[in-house]
Amino acid sequence: DGGITQSPKYLFRKEGQNVTLSCEQNLNHDAMYWYRQDPGQGLRLIYYSQIVNDFQKGDIAEGYSVSREKKESFPLTVTSAQKNPTAFYLCASSNVGQGAYEQYFGPGTRLTVT
């Protein structure tokens, strides 16, 4: 069964703690993405990676970090420097290249920081 998994579904943390969100895909996609969604807002790109060991900042990268050591995995760390970390975090993946731009999303992780 091909797809994208994110864990955990819900995550609660105290302010000042770093937290890492997991994203794994078995679609054999080269590119992976992290988005953040706040209530009533669209998706905002945090980081993306088109190939292993390489990644680029999106529109709101401050306070976040990523790694891409394996093609299947793209974990996101929300650091204590992120001012408003409470949000719905979505991971997506896609192929790379001509005509291959459809992105498919995982189920998301809802992070609450108090």
Added chain:
Amino acid sequence: QKEVEQNSGPLSVPEGAIASLNCTYSDRVSQSFFWYRQYSGKSPELIMSIYSNGDKEDGRFTAQLNKASQYVSLLIRDSQPSDSATYLCAVRRDGFQKLVFGTGTRLLVSP
């Protein structure tokens, strides 16, 4: 001006009617366009992609693209209550891998 604009709605239609969702974009070099459906509390699900001017049909869904006027629309025929969701429009600029999303239009289909 936002790069991708959608009316937030809600757009209310009766069951069986045609729902028409619209999206405009600002960057003329945009080349690829996508419609996603997002149920409350869930992640977005890809419905349609369209790359060329004109219509593209898939079951009850039709995507329409007009690059000269910089708009893309999604028609849902025979709307069902299960179609009630937020519909996100996404646009990719030529030469870029990433997508830019609109804030979505909420559709309500009443029985």
